[in-house]
Amino acid sequence: xxxxxxxxxxxxxxxxxxxxxxCMRATAPVPVVQPHPDLDSIAYGRPRDSAPPVAxxxxxxxxxxxxxxxxxxxxxxxAPVPVVxxxxxxxxxYDAAYHLDAGDRLxxxxxxxxxxxxxxxxxxxGSITMPLIGAVPARGRTPARLAADITAKLRNGFIREPSVxxxxxxxxxxxxxxxxxxxxxxxxVPNMSVESAVAIAGGFSPxxxxxxxxxxxxxxxxxxxxxxxxxxxxxPGDTVLVGERWF
Numbered sequence: 001x002x003x004x005x006x007x008x009x010x011x012x013x014x015x016x017x018x019x020x021x022x023c024m025r026a027t028a029p030v031p032v033v034q035p036h037p038d039l040d041s042i043a044y045g046r047p048r049d050s051a052p053p054v055a056x057x058x059x060x061x062x063x064x065x066x067x068x069x070x071x072x073x074x075x076x077x078x079a080p081v082p083v084v085x086x087x088x089x090x091x092x093x094y095d096a097a098y099h100l101d102a103g104d105r106l107x108x109x110x111x112x113x114x115x116x117x118x119x120x121x122x123x124x125x126g127s128i129t130m131p132l133i134g135a136v137p138a139r140g141r142t143p144a145r146l147a148a149d150i151t152a153k154l155r156n157g158f159i160r161e162p163s164v165x166x167x168x169x170x171x172x173x174x175x176x177x178x179x180x181x182x183x184x185x186x187x188x189v190p191n192m193s194v195e196s197a198v199a200i201a202g203g204f205s206p207x208x209x210x211x212x213x214x215x216x217x218x219x220x221x222x223x224x225x226x227x228x229x230x231x232x233x234x235x236p237g238d239t240v241l242v243g244e245r246w247f
Contacts, residue, residue: 099219100138100146101237102126103172108150111163116154119169132158140220143168171236176201178242179208188236195230197240207244214241 100106102122108130110116120128126139133153138146143166154162171188174197181202189196194213204210215232216225216239234240 098142098168098171098236100141100143100168101172102139103237104138104168105170106138106143106146107167107169108147109165109167110150110154110159111165113159113162122172174234174236175239176242177239178213179205179244180242181205188234192234193230194228194232194234194240197234198230198242204242209243209245212243214243215239216241 100122102124105119105121106128107119108117108128116131118130120130122128122138125135127135127137129135130150133150136146136150136153141149147164147166150166151162151164154164171190173185174188174192175185176197177183180198181204183201186197186200194215198204198213210230212227212229214225215228215234216223217235218224218237
């Protein structure tokens with residue numbers, strides 16, 4: 001009897017071990033939940049080769065409804081809008097209010113006189129030199145006033161009833177210095193502003209102050225230097241100085 005009891009305990013322990021081992025190996029089925037589509041991929045589009053997003057019911061309330069509405073919305077392109085840059089102002093052939101100075105090139109037309117009709121540049125002394133009448137002062141005069149002076153000189157012993165017209169063929173240049181890509185001398189175009197002058201010079205340098213510049217203007221009353229905003233109009237012969245920002 002005692003021997004049977006001695007064998008009974010190891011047998012019970014063995015069966016218990018086998019039962020525990022079987023429970024540990026058995027795995028319950030694990031439900032697989034399809035992941036929710038990423039909000040960024042829904043809002044901004046998906047890769048070209050990827051499958052379309054699938055709307056999945058979400059028990060999280062407002063967030064689930066928001067994801068579902070985004071998935072159902074049509075895809076919109078977010079390509080940057082192209083920027084169009086306007087060309088330089090169109091030059092005019094004649095400006096009655098403009099005051100001439102050295103560096104301007106003029107087209108003088110004397111009707112019926114091909115030998116006198118020609119292009120003339122105003123020299124450093126401020127005059128143009130024409131056949132028959134020689135030097136004619138031009139600095140500080142308007143084109144209409146210069147045409148009247150030429151007419152008076154031709155009428156004085158050369159042509160009985162001269163008819164003269166003066167047009168501006170090319171304006172004297174302006175100058176731009178300082179923090180621009182290509183400082184230097186450039187042809188002036190009517191109705192130019194400081195901003196268009198900077199554009200012609202290649203734009204601001206990385207260190208440029210971009211809100212104001214120093215403008216030097218010279219006329220009959222002398223020279224003046226003022227700090228002006230970018231929208232300020234400039235004149236032929238002006239000097240634009242773009243300063244350096246402090247930070």
